[in-house]
Amino acid sequence: MPILAVNGGKKLRNKPFPSYNTIGKKEEEAVLRVLRSGKLSTFLGTWHDDFNGGSEVQELEKEWSKYFRVKHSICVNSATSGLYAAVGAIGIKPGDEVIVSPYTMSASATAILLYGGIPVFADIEEDYFCIDPKSIEKLITNKTTAIMAVDIFGQPCDFDTINKIAKKYDLKVIEDTAQAPYAKLGDKFAGTLGDIGVFSLNYHKHIHAGEGGIVVTNDDELALKIKLIRNHAEAVIDAKGYTHKEELHNMLGFNYRMTEIEASIARVQLTKLKNVVEQRIENINYLANKLSTIPCLTIAPTRKNATHSYYIHPIIFNQDMITVNRNKFIDAVKAELPKTLLRDDSDVLLGYGYCKPLYLQPLYQEQICFDKYPFSLTNRVYSKGDCPTCEDMHYNKLITHELMRPGMTKEDLDDVIKAFTKVWNNRDELI
Numbered sequence: 454m455p456i457l458a459v460n461g462g463k464k465l466r467n468k469p470f471p472s473y474n475t476i477g478k479k480e481e482e483a484v485l486r487v488l489r490s491g492k493l494s495t496f497l498g499t500w501h502d503d504f505n506g507g508s509e510v511q512e513l514e515k516e517w518s519k520y521f522r523v524k525h526s527i528c529v530n531s532a533t534s535g536l537y538a539a540v541g542a543i544g545i546k547p548g549d550e551v552i553v554s555p556y557t558m559s560a561s562a563t564a565i566l567l568y569g570g571i572p573v574f575a576d577i578e579e580d581y582f583c584i585d586p587k588s589i590e591k592l593i594t595n596k597t598t599a600i601m602a603v604d605i606f607g608q609p610c611d612f613d614t615i616n617k618i619a620k621k622y623d624l625k626v627i628e629d630t631a632q633a634p635y636a637k638l639g640d641k642f643a644g645t646l647g648d649i650g651v652f653s654l655n656y657h658k659h660i661h662a663g664e665g666g667i668v669v670t671n672d673d674e675l676a677l678k679i680k681l682i683r684n685h686a687e688a689v690i691d692a693k694g695y696t697h698k699e700e701l702h703n704m705l706g707f708n709y710r711m712t713e714i715e716a717s718i719a720r721v722q723l724t725k726l727k728n729v730v731e732q733r734i735e736n737i738n739y740l741a742n743k744l745s746t747i748p749c750l751t752i753a754p755t756r757k758n759a760t761h762s763y764y765i766h767p768i769i770f771n772q773d774m775i776t777v778n779r780n781k782f783i784d785a786v787k788a789e790l791p792k793t794l795l796r797d798d799s800d801v802l803l804g805y806g807y808c809k810p811l812y813l814q815p816l817y818q819e820q821i822c823f824d825k826y827p828f829s830l831t832n833r834v835y836s837k838g839d840c841p842t843c844e845d846m847h848y849n850k851l852i853t854h855e856l857m858r859p860g861m862t863k864e865d866l867d868d869v870i871k872a873f874t875k876v877w878n879n880r881d882e883l884i
C-alpha cells in the first residue's frame with residue numbers, strides 16, 4: 454500500500470488553508486467616506502490645482518513619504534505604470550541599454566522596451582536571487598544608462614555595491630520593490646535605496662488596494678517628470694511654461710492616475726504593513742527551524758544587514774541528498790496539502806522555482822516588440838545559458854512557497870512541516 458498521496462495514499466490534509474485577508478472594517482469605512490463625498494477622483498489633465506489628484510491621493514502620498522522617509526511619493530494605478538513612469542523620467546532613449554534581472558515579474562523589463570531601451574539581463578546571486586553586481590559590471594557598455602534592481606521575494610538587492618557601480622559609470626538606478634515593502638537594508642527602507650523606487654498595491658502583494666502603485670524618489674526633478682507622465686504631460690507643458698531647456702517640452706503623458714477609493718484603502722492598509730511583515734517573519738522562523746532539519750532542503754539566507762519582508766519564501770533543494778529531482782519532490786508535497794482559500798485560481802501555494810527567466814520568453818526569443826523595434830537597434834541576442842545561475846535555480850534548485858501568509862495558525866504551519874517530512878521519510882516511494 455502506498456503511503457504518499459501522490460502514489461494514491463491518504464492525503465495529509467484536506468481542509469483548505471485559511472485565506473490571507475487584511476481588508477476589514479476600517480477599509481470599509483474609508484471607501485464609504487469617499488463614496489459619500491461623490492468625488493471618486495478629482496484628477497484633471499490640465500494645469501490646475503487638481504493636476505496632482507484628490508485629497509485621498511495627496512494624503513496617501515504624504516503618509517507614504519513620512520512612513521518610508523522619502524521626499525516624494527507619487528500614487529499611480531499600478532506598479533507596472535510606476536515602472537513605466539520611472540523609466541520615462543530617467544530619460545531612457547532608443548537603443549540605451551538597461552541592465553535588469555531576468556528573474557522577476559515581466560513588467561520590470563517591459564518598462565525598458567516601452568521607451569525603446571534594450572533590456573540586458575544580468576545573472577542573479579546564488580544565495581539571494583537578486584541581480585548579481587558582479588554580473589552587472591561585466592555587461593556595462595558605452596550604451597548602458599541604468600540598472601533596474603528588483604528586490605525579489607522581499608529581499609533588498611545589494612545596493613551598497615550596485616550604487617557604487619552606478620556612481621562609477623554614471624548610471625541611474627530604479628528599484629522595483631513591488632515585493633519588498635518594509636524590507637530594509639541597514640536602517641533604510643527598500644524602495645528608497647536607488648534613484649527611484651516602485652511599490653505595488655495589487656491584490657497579491659503584502660498590502661493592497663485591489664490595484665495601485667506608488668513611486669518614490671528624493672529627487673525633485675524626477676518627481677516632477679513622474680507626475681507629468683502620470684497625467685498627460687503634453688497637455689500641460691505649454692500652460693506651465695516649460696521649455697526645451699528643461700527637457701520637459703517633449704514628454705508624453707499617460708493616464709496612470711489612482712482613484713480616491715484606492716487611495717483611501719491604501720491609507721488604512723499602510724497602517725497594517727508592519728504587523729503583516731512581522732507575522733510573516735514569525736511564521737518563516739517557525740517553518741525554517743523545522744524544515745531545515747530535512748537534509749534535502751536548505752533555507753535561503755537573508756543578506757547581512759537586511760530585513761526580508763517575505764513576499765515569497767525561497768528554499769533550496771539539495772539534489773545531492775536525494776535521488777529524486779525537485780519537481781517530483783514538490784509534486785509529492787503538493788499532493789499532501791490543500792488549497793488556500795481566496796486563492797481559487799491556484800492550487801497549493803508551492804512552486805517549482807519562480808517565473809521563467811525573462812529572456813527565454815517569446816518576446817525576447819523572437820524579438821517581436823513594436824514589429825522588430827527596439828531590438829532592431831541592437832546586435833544583442835537572448836540565448837539559453839545567458840544567466841546560468843538563474844536557469845539552474847529556476848529549473849533545478851529553487852522551491853518557493855507562500856504558506857507563511859498571515860492567517861496561517863501554528864497547526865496549519867505544522868501541517869506544512871508534516872507534509873515535507875512525510876515526503877522525505879518516504880522518498881524511496883518516489884524512485
Ligand SMILES: *Cc1c(COP(=O)(O)O)cnc(C)c1O
Nearest residue numbers: 531532533558631632653654655
Ligand atoms: C507585482 C509586481 C509588479 C507589478 O505590479 P502591478 O502593481 O501588478 O503592476 C512589478 N514587479 C514585481 C517584481 C512584482 O512582483
